[in-house]
Amino acid sequence: MKIIKLTLANLEKIANSAQKALQAGNLIVIPSDTAYGLAARADSSKAVRKVLDFKGRLPDKGISVFLSGLAAVKKYAFISSGQLEVLRTLLPGAFTLILDSRRLLSSLLEPADKTLGVRVIKHEFVSQLLKKTGFPFTATSANLSGRGPHYSIPAFLKTLSDRKKKQLSLVIDAGRLPRRPVSTVIRLTSEKIKVIRxxxxxxxxxxxxxxxxxxxxxxxxxxxxxxxxxxxxxxxxxxxxxxxxxxxxxxxxxxxxxxxxxxxxxxxxxxxxxxxxxxxxxxxxxxxxxxxxxxxxxxxxxxxxxxxxxxxxxxxxxxxxxxxxxxxxxxxxxxxxxxxxxxxxxxxxxxxxxxx
Amino acid sequence: MKILSIETSCDETAAAVTEGRRVLSNVVFSQINIHKKYGGVYPALAKRAHEEKLPIVVKKAVKNAGIDLGEIGAIAVTFGPGLVVALEVGLRKAKKLASELKKPLIPVNHLEAHFYSCWAQNRNGRPLREFAFPFLGLVVSGGHTSLILVKNHLDYQVLGQTLDDACGEALDKAAKVLGLGYPGGPIMEELSLKGDPDFLDLPVPMKTHPGLNLSYSGLKTSFKNRVARLSQKTVRKNLPGLAASFQQVAFEAILVKLKRALLTTGTKNLVAGGGVLANKKLRLLIKQLALKLGVKVFFPPFPKLVGDNAAMVGVAGYYKYQEGIYLKKNFDPLDRIARPDLNLWTKNPPGVAKRAR
Known part of the structure; x- marks a missing residue:
C-alpha cells in the first residue's frame, strides 16, 4: 500500500499514477465530492471482485460507477429522451441515478434487477482520472460493510487490519474532505412488476x-x-x-x-x-x-x-x-x-x- | 431510569438507550444504498431487513451506552403510524424484551416522538434548551402533513391535517407526472432551483377553505391536467418551471395553514419535523414566516435526530412513564396501528395502562 498526498500542483502526476493502478486492475482509494471512495475498473469483474472482498460485502446490492458525462451514461444505461432532459438539469451533481443497465460492465456491479447506479460529479480529480482511463470505475465509499463513510485518510486507515491494507495498492490522500452527506439515490428505471390484466x-x-x-x-x-x-x-x-x-x-x-x-x-x-x-x-x-x-x-x-x-x-x-x-x-x-x-x-x- | 427504545415504523431499524432527556446511545441501521431524503417505506426492505437487523441494533445500542441489559428500567417502542408489517417486528421484540427483563413497556406514537427529538440532549445534558410549551408542531413528510397544538407533555390537539395525500407524496407523484424518477422530492427540489415558479398558475389547495386541514389530491389532478394539455416538447423544455410551479404551490398550501394556526392559537413556539423539511426552500419559508410573526422555531439539536431514530422514542417514553402511561406484565392490549389517533396511549389510555397508574 502506497500513500500519496494530493495537492493542486501534483494533480496531473497523481492522476497518472492512479490511472496506471486502475489499468492494472488494482484497488485504490480516491477522494470524491462526498467521502473517500474505493476505485477499481468497472469493466473487469476481477477488479470489482476486489472491492467486494475488501468491503466484506455480498454482490447483491449493486455498486455505483463514476461516469464522465451524459454521453457515457447513454453508453452504459438505457435512458428515454424525457429522462435525458432531467439528467441535463441534474448532472453533474450529488446524485446516484439508478438506471436500466446495458450490461456492458462487470455483472458484479448490478443487483438482481439488472440496474446500474451511476454518478456524474463535479470533482477535479475524479474528472481528470476518468479522462485518463477512458473506462468507468467504481464509486463506493471507502469503508468496511456496515460502517460509515470516511472523510479523512488517517481515520480510515485506523479501521483497517494489515491484511486489509495490503489489498489496497494506492491511497490518495487529499486531506480532510468537507463532510458532505452521501449522494441522494434516484431511480429512473422502467417498472419490472408484472401487471395483471x-x-x-x-x-x-x-x-x-x-x-x-x-x-x-x-x-x-x-x-x-x-x-x-x-x-x-x-x-x-x-x-x-x-x-x-x-x-x-x-x-x-x-x-x-x-x-x-x-x-x-x-x-x-x-x-x-x-x-x-x-x-x-x-x-x-x-x-x-x-x-x-x-x-x-x-x-x-x-x-x-x-x-x-x-x-x-x-x-x-x-x-x-x-x-x-x-x-x-x-x-x-x-x-x-x-x-x-x-x-x-x-x-x-x-x-x-x-x-x- | 434508563430506557431502551425501539423504532421500526419505516425502513430504518433503530434502537437507543436514553436517561430522561439524555441520549446515551442512538443506533440507526439504514440501507447505505438508499439514502432517502424524503422518507417513505420501501416494502422489500421493511420486514425482512428489520427482522434481520433489529437484534444486532439493540445489542449495539446497549453496548454503546456502556451498560448491561440489567440496568434497563423500561422498554419504549413505536406502535404507529407506519407500515404495519414493519411495526410488528419492533413491537414483538419490545414485548419479548419487556417480559424477559420483567420491565414495563411504554407505547410511543411516531409523531409525538418527532416533537420530543427537539428536546433531546447529549450524554452531558447539552443543549440545556427548556421545554417551550405550548408549541405548534408541524410534521411534513412522505406520509404526514399535520398541524398539532402541544399544550404540555402528552397533551395533543390535532388542529389540521391532510385529508388525502401527504405533501411529500404529492411531490413524488408530481415528479411521476413529469416522467421523472423516484423519490421525486429531491428531483423536484433540484429542478425548482432553476425554474420559474410562475410558469404554471396553479390553485393553492384549501386556501380559501376555512379551518386548518390540507388537501393535495386536487392539486395533483389539476397539475396532471395542465401538463397533459402541453406538448411533450414543451414539457421537456420546461421541466424546471413545471417543477418550481408545483413545489411553490405545494409549500404555499402549508404556509397558509401554518400562519393561520399560529395566529389563531397565538402560539409563539413552532416545532418542525419530517422528511420534507430536508427541502431548503421549505425551511427558509417557514423561518421567514416565523420571523415575521415573532415566533421561535425549533429543529432537532443534532443531525442524527432529524430522520427516524429511536432516541426520540426513548425521550418521549420517559415523559409517558412519568405520567403512568405504560403496560406491566400483560402486553396484549398494545397492538400496532397503521394510523393511530394521536391521543391513543396518552391522556386516555385503555384499561390496563390506567390500572398501572
Missing amino acids: PGLLNPRLVLNQRTKNPMATIKLAQKIYQDFLEKKLASRAVGVILRGGLGSGKTVFAQGIGRLFNRQLFSPTFVLMDEHPINRGNLRNIYHLDLYRLENPEEINDLDLTHFFQKGNLLLFEWGEKLASFGEFKKTGAAFYWLQIEAKGENIRDFKLYQL
Missing part, C-alpha cells in the same frame, strides 16, 4: 356508470358497496382492484365507502396499508392498500396479505393491477372485483365494475 380472468361487467364530480364518485362508491360488496362479505373476504391513472379518483372512491361508516380514509401510498376496524353489519375491517410504490412481486409477499383474506374483510387495492399474486388470494375463496376508472375530462370519470 382482467382479460385473462373471465371478467363479467356488472356496472357501467359515469360520474361528473367527486361527490358523485363518493355516492357511486356507496352504491357499489351496498349493491355488490356487502352481501358477499357475509360469507367471504372481498377484494377490489382499483385501476386508473394518477388523480383518477381511486382514493375518492375508497373514501366514499369509508364515509358509510364515518371513517376518514387517507391516501395509503406512504404506509402501503391502512387498517380500519369497523365491525358493523357484515363488515369486519377495511384494509386500504396502495401498491403504487411496489417494484417487484416479492414485495407483495412481504406484506403477508393472505391472513387478511377472511370473512367480512374488505380489501381495497389502489394500483391493484400490480397484485401479481392475485391467483393465490383468489384460491382463499375471496370474491374479487375489478374497478376500471377512466378520466374523460377535468372532473368526468367513467367507472366500469367487473366481477372476476
